[in-house]
Amino acid sequence: MLDANVKNQLKTYLQNLKRPVELVVSADDSNKAKELSSLAQDIVDSSDLVSVTYQQGKRTPSMSVINPQNGTNITFAGLPMGHEFTSLVLALLHSGGHPIKLDEQVIEQIRQLPGEFHFETYVSLSCQTCPEVIQALNMMAAINPNITNVMIDGALFQEEVTDRNIMSVPSVFLNGEAFSVGAISVVEVLNKLDKNAAGRQAEQLNQKSTFDMLVVGGGSAGAAAAIYSARKGLNTGIVADKFGGQVAETVGIENFISVSKTEVPKLVANLEAHVKDYDVDIMANQRALSLAKNGLFDVTLESGATLSSKTVLLATGARWREMNVPGEQEYRGKGVAYCPHCDGFVI
Ligand SMILES: Cc1cc2nc3c(=O)[nH]c(=O)nc-3n(C[C@H](O)[C@H](O)[C@H](O)COP(=O)(O)OP(=O)(O)OC[C@H]3O[C@@H](n4cnc5c(N)ncnc54)[C@H](O)[C@@H]3O)c2cc1C
Incomplete structure (x- = not known):
């Protein structure tokens, strides 16, 4: 799946793992599933600390990155290549004990969040804003086992995209409800979740x-x-x-x-x-x-x-100029976009 050069880079990155990481792959006979299984094998071959098991999951093909010590779970539904390959590498590193680059105060706030938060994030592999959002939610999931995030490649899960009326990416759902569309940082997610923050x-x-x-x-x-x-x-x-x-x-x-x-x-x-x-x-x-x-x-x-x-x-700079027409706020991210390559990615 990966070429020799990328395999070498992956091997170097995975030397930073400090504890075991488990991959759980859900695969069938499709070509994408075969590619995902081959990617999982490349990862396993790159570090003695990574193992893989196969199990039917909610979405196929998918691959979960799990820290068996505390059960944190980060899932990629589809093939995390293109812009999302970095998200996969970071998910492996963070699940394997490599330090997460966030303020200690923010990490503690994530750790203390009360409740269960299950994110589903629809992306397109050519979207440039998507990895930022995936990586923010994945970092949260790597810190707190009560938080999970699934990256879903909209191109592979078209039925879900249609059912959920997703018009642009990244589109985030939390516990089954629409949560955000477009770029969002860890602190912005936290402020939305932690009402007392x-x-x-x-x-x-x-x-x-x-x-x-x-x-x-x-x-x-x-x-x-x-x-x-x-x-x-x-x-x-x-x-x-x-x-x-x-x-x-x-x-x-x-x-x-x-x-x-x-x-x-x-x-x-x-x-x-x-x-x-x-x-x-x-x-x-x-x-x-x-x-x-x-x-x-x-x-x-x-x-x-x-x-x-x-x-x-x-020095408050500039912001998108709004037209103040009916429906503009309501349909933001669902057809209303301000900049095609910033918030107007479509699946
Ligand atoms: C898509 C895109 C691509 C660009 N590409 C380039 C490029 O390639 N090269 C280039 O030179 N320039 C580029 N620009 C332009 C560049 O981004 C701007 O010229 C530059 O950011 C202006 O800097 P600024 O500090 O004046 O304002 P801004 O960057 O707009 O910063 C304003 C700051 O004020 C904050 N702020 C606003 N209101 C409040 C408030 N009420 N309270 C608190 N904080 C507030 C904002 O959060 C932000 O931190 C691009 C811009 C965009 C949108």
Whole structure:
């Protein structure tokens, strides 16, 4: 299934496994199932810590990646190739004890989530936003055994796509109900699941002392302003709805002046690392609602918290222009799209 080069790379990655990982494959006589079985065998051949068993599952062909120690389960229904191959490799690594790159606080919040959360995520293998969502949900599933995620290749499971009226991907269902369409991060998923999270965050934000400079916006402009300000010794904070800004809506960037070619996850990670080189307080996933002047500037956030600062710099960039026509919000992601290669992928 995999060519020699990819097999070698996989072998190198799987050297990071620290504990056993089990694959459970559901296969039949179809060509796709044969390819999936062959992929499972390639994985097993790449590490002594991986084993495979065959068992009829809810969807065929599918492959579950299981940590037998605590029972976490990440499933791929269809063949996780194309953009989803990285999701498969990460699922193997995370299930096998390789550290998950999330803040310790976020990991703990995921671990403590009360209840059972079974996600089903419909993707197309050519969709560029899909792996980000799959990887976010898979990380959650690798942390908490009460959370599962199934990646479903819509092209192979057309009946489900029709039954569930799925018009674009990634489309996420939680416990059988529609949950989200389009890009969504781990923290955004958590905020939707953990109703008390916003209140707890607001309490913490209200404790912050007055900033010298508070930047609203975490795109390239906001990041540059914060770096400049922190370099001058000012007590600086960034409050941003989505750190990274608009660029996060795409994948390949080829005209960011002085960087001839890069991919957005790398660009955003570099942006964040550059800001973190300085003493900047990044308050991500926080939306500012209003600005008032009472001697100092008060910025009130959607979570209910208020931040004070001597100076406020607004770098809120741009967002999709809405037409405000009936049905626009209702059919967002179900036919209404704002950018064909960001949120308009169809199966
Ligand atoms: C699909 C796409 C592809 C692109 N490709 C390229 C490219 O290849 N090369 C290139 O140079 N440029 C590209 N751009 C343009 C580039 O993304 C923008 O020029 C750049 O992001 C502008 O940066 P900014 O910081 O001014 O604003 P933005 O990136 O828009 O950032 C705004 C920030 O403010 C935050 N924000 C907004 N309102 C609030 C609020 N109320 N409370 C808190 N935070 C808020 C947002 O969450 C975000 O963090 C592309 C844009 C898109 C959409």
